[in-house]
Amino acid sequence: MEIKRVLIVDDDPDIVDYLGLFLEDEGYEVSSANRSSSALSALDDFEPDAVIVDVVLPGKSGLDLLVHIRQHERWSEIPIVVLTGNDAIVQDKGKNYLAGFHLERGADLVLAKPVDRDALVAVLARLTNPHGLGACTE
Amino acid sequence: MTLESAAPDTGAAGLEARPSARIVPGVDANSYELTDTSMYQRYWDEMPCYLSIHDRDFRIIEGNRRFREDFGERIGQYCYKVYKGRDSICDNCPVEATFADGKNHPSEQLLTTGSGKQVPVMVHTTPIRDAAGEVVAVMEMHTEIDEVKKLQDELRHSRERFAQLFEEVPCFITVQGPDRIIQHANRRYREVFGSAVGFECFRVYKHRDEQCLSCPMTDTFETGRINDYEASVLSKDGEELNLLITIAPLRNPEGVVDAVIEMGVDITQIRELQDQLTSIGLLVGSISHGIKGLLTGLDGGIYMVNSGFQRDKPERVKKGWEMVQRNVDRVRSMVLDILYYAKDRELIVEPINLGSMIGDLRDGVKKKAHENSVDLEFHVPDQVGVFDGDPQAIRAMLINLLENSLDACRMDGDKQRHRVDVRVKRSEPWMVIEVADNGIGMDRETREKIFSLFFSSKGLKGTGLGLFISNKIVDKHGGTIEVESEPGKGTTFIVRIPLVARPSTTVDGELAGGAPGIGN
Numbered sequence: 001m002e003i004k005r006v007l008i009v010d011d012d013p014d015i016v017d018y019l020g021l022f023l024e025d026e027g028y029e030v031s032s033a034n035r036s037s038s039a040l041s042a043l044d045d046f047e048p049d050a051v052i053v054d055v056v057l058p059g060k061s062g063l064d065l066l067v068h069i070r071q072h073e074r075w076s077e078i079p080i081v082v083l084t085g086n087d088a089i090v091q092d093k094g095k096n097y098l099a100g101f102h103l104e105r106g107a108d109l110v111l112a113k114p115v116d117r118d119a120l121v122a123v124l125a126r127l128t129n130p131h132g133l134g135a136c137t138e
Numbered sequence: 139m140t141l142e143s144a145a146p147d148t149g150a151a152g153l154e155a156r157p158s159a160r161i162v163p164g165v166d167a168n169s170y171e172l173t174d175t176s177m178y179q180r181y182w183d184e185m186p187c188y189l190s191i192h193d194r195d196f197r198i199i200e201g202n203r204r205f206r207e208d209f210g211e212r213i214g215q216y217c218y219k220v221y222k223g224r225d226s227i228c229d230n231c232p233v234e235a236t237f238a239d240g241k242n243h244p245s246e247q248l249l250t251t252g253s254g255k256q257v258p259v260m261v262h263t264t265p266i267r268d269a270a271g272e273v274v275a276v277m278e279m280h281t282e283i284d285e286v287k288k289l290q291d292e293l294r295h296s297r298e299r300f301a302q303l304f305e306e307v308p309c310f311i312t313v314q315g316p317d318r319i320i321q322h323a324n325r326r327y328r329e330v331f332g333s334a335v336g337f338e339c340f341r342v343y344k345h346r347d348e349q350c351l352s353c354p355m356t357d358t359f360e361t362g363r364i365n366d367y368e369a370s371v372l373s374k375d376g377e378e379l380n381l382l383i384t385i386a387p388l389r390n391p392e393g394v395v396d397a398v399i400e401m402g403v404d405i406t407q408i409r410e411l412q413d414q415l416t417s418i419g420l421l422v423g424s425i426s427h428g429i430k431g432l433l434t435g436l437d438g439g440i441y442m443v444n445s446g447f448q449r450d451k452p453e454r455v456k457k458g459w460e461m462v463q464r465n466v467d468r469v470r471s472m473v474l475d476i477l478y479y480a481k482d483r484e485l486i487v488e489p490i491n492l493g494s495m496i497g498d499l500r501d502g503v504k505k506k507a508h509e510n511s512v513d514l515e516f517h518v519p520d521q522v523g524v525f526d527g528d529p530q531a532i533r534a535m536l537i538n539l540l541e542n543s544l545d546a547c548r549m550d551g552d553k554q555r556h557r558v559d560v561r562v563k564r565s566e567p568w569m570v571i572e573v574a575d576n577g578i579g580m581d582r583e584t585r586e587k588i589f590s591l592f593f594s595s596k597g598l599k600g601t602g603l604g605l606f607i608s609n610k611i612v613d614k615h616g617g618t619i620e621v622e623s624e625p626g627k628g629t630t631f632i633v634r635i636p637l638v639a640r641p642s643t644t645v646d647g648e649l650a651g652g653a654p655g656i657g658n
Binding site: 012014015016017018020022026055085086112113114115117 | 428434437441445457
């Protein structure tokens with residue numbers, strides 16, 4: 001089975017280190033970007049199968065980045081997991097914020113901090129392997 | 139004298155004393171159209187003053203009871219003889235004047251009664267006309283000045299009582315005209331807002347040069363409605379007060395609202411309590427957000443320590459443990475920050491080397507300044523030395539001021555390049571820190587409010603906490619923080635902190651006892 005790639009976008013080096021090691025332990029190949037602007041070039045360079053984005057980033061926020069990716073010619077369909085410590089965003093899955101952009105598809109998953117590791121690997125497995133076991137049937 | 143006892147008397151005197159019957163020969167008594175002469179006769183007699191009717195020859199042709207009592211039966215005699223004991227007409231005779239122009243000629247006179255007593259009186263004269271409108275007689279009314287005085291005293295007394303009420307009511311009361319100029323202000327108002335009479339309310343309340351955009355008085359002047367609203371105003375000393383204000387119309391005799399009365403009740407303390415509750419709510423939100431981030435870090439560190447042991451990767455264990463420590467440190471400083479909002483945290487005072495503290499800050503802030511196209515310069519002399527302070531608090535205060543200056547530069551679109559200068563100097567007994575920017579600047583209103591909780595001029599970007607905390611920190615150190623600013627020119631914050639801590643911060647503080655560098 002081919003190794004899946006995950007891009008982590010977070011400005012906190014601790015989170016990048018931790019989630020990077022954890023996902024490598026789980027068999028993923030990981031790269032990171034510390035802000036929205038560098039995340040777009042990382043997409044082209046690293047060609048990930050999924051992206052994990054923190055909401056609070058310096059400059060453009062993670063939700064801005066999400067909108068940008070969804071409107072991107074090449075990356076609009078990539079699975080995106082949003083991480084946030086903000087309950088309001090978790091509860092409405094970021095929909096309120098994104099409603100203004102008329103997006104059909106926002107984040108594939110909004111995960112509250114601190115991250116539930118089991119939930120994260122389960123959803124990544126499903127999102128990066130849509131035709132395998134546990135594929136999304138929604 | 140009562141009416142009952144006067145009644146039979148009047149009845150008897152009624153016919154012969156009927157003024158119209160005897161006034162002037164040739165005048166038709168019916169032209170007076172007195173429907174019940176006896177009733178009018180009674181009022182005429184009962185009037186508590188001297189009433190007399192004079193013909194063109196200045197003879198008294200009628201007098202009321204009071205007149206008869208004090209001057210005797212003198213009908214038919216010359217008035218100057220009766221009233222003054224004179225043999226010729228007085229100078230400036232009001233009766234003569236009324237015969238001439240048909241108007242009232244009030245004056246003050248001194249009369250001598252039949253018993254020789256002198257009575258000071260106010261005199262009013264009224265013309266009596268015949269059917270053709272000709273003045274045929276003049277009625278003179280003499281009111282004892284003592285009576286007038288009594289009435290005037292009563293009036294003055296009740297005016298004084300109302301004035302006292304106006305003065306002493308424990309709220310702020312003003313009367314203002316449509317031009318918004320304060321015509322009257324009560325004592326409490328003058329105490330707090332200064333001698334405001336003659337100035338517009340917006341100058342006094344808001345320290346503004348022009349009328350507020352939405353002025354509730356406009357509605358009261360236009361519609362006569364009472365308006366209630368809440369306002370944040372500034373005292374003469376620049377202190378911010380929350381007032382609950384009621385504006386009510388004052389109408390002139392024509393019914394037009396030509397002034398309003400404004401009554402303000404000080405609800406600052408209530409608002410402060412509400413603000414504290416709000417701030418607690420705000421804190422809970424931001425704390426929970428922050429804690430989740432820190433928990434993620436701790437969670438990550440613990441994962442790395444555990445998995446490092448399992449996989450026998452000492453490097454990973456080391457890295458994970460550092461992560462745990464780092465996040466525990468963050469929790470600690472976060473708790474200290476919270477304590478600044480929530481309650482007065484004791485200072486942990488130790489000698490601070492300002493030069494090296496700024497050295498630690500320099501790179502981070504310079505980078506941020508550079509990103510905002512701001513030239514940031516630190517002017518710190520080598521021999522600036524140490525002073526007593528809480529390093530964490532002083533550092534937080536410095537960062538707050540610097541970030542504020544950078545924001546002021548970023549918000550100012552008028553200049554190509556911006557600069558922020560930080561100057562530090564030792565000026566016994568103070569350590570003086572100046573943070574000067576050439577950013578957007580502030581008007582007087584903003585300048586006076588910047589240290590208030592939740593006041594922000596930065597829209598969504600500001601929480602209104604930073605400068606509030608900075609001010610609190612400087613205050614706890616026994617120092618002062620001053621601001622000089624002009625719109626469009628820039629802002630300078632000048633912080634003065636005592637070089638040697640006040641005894642209370644080093645001896646009383648529980649935490650301070652364990653801190654290094656105390657007591658020297």
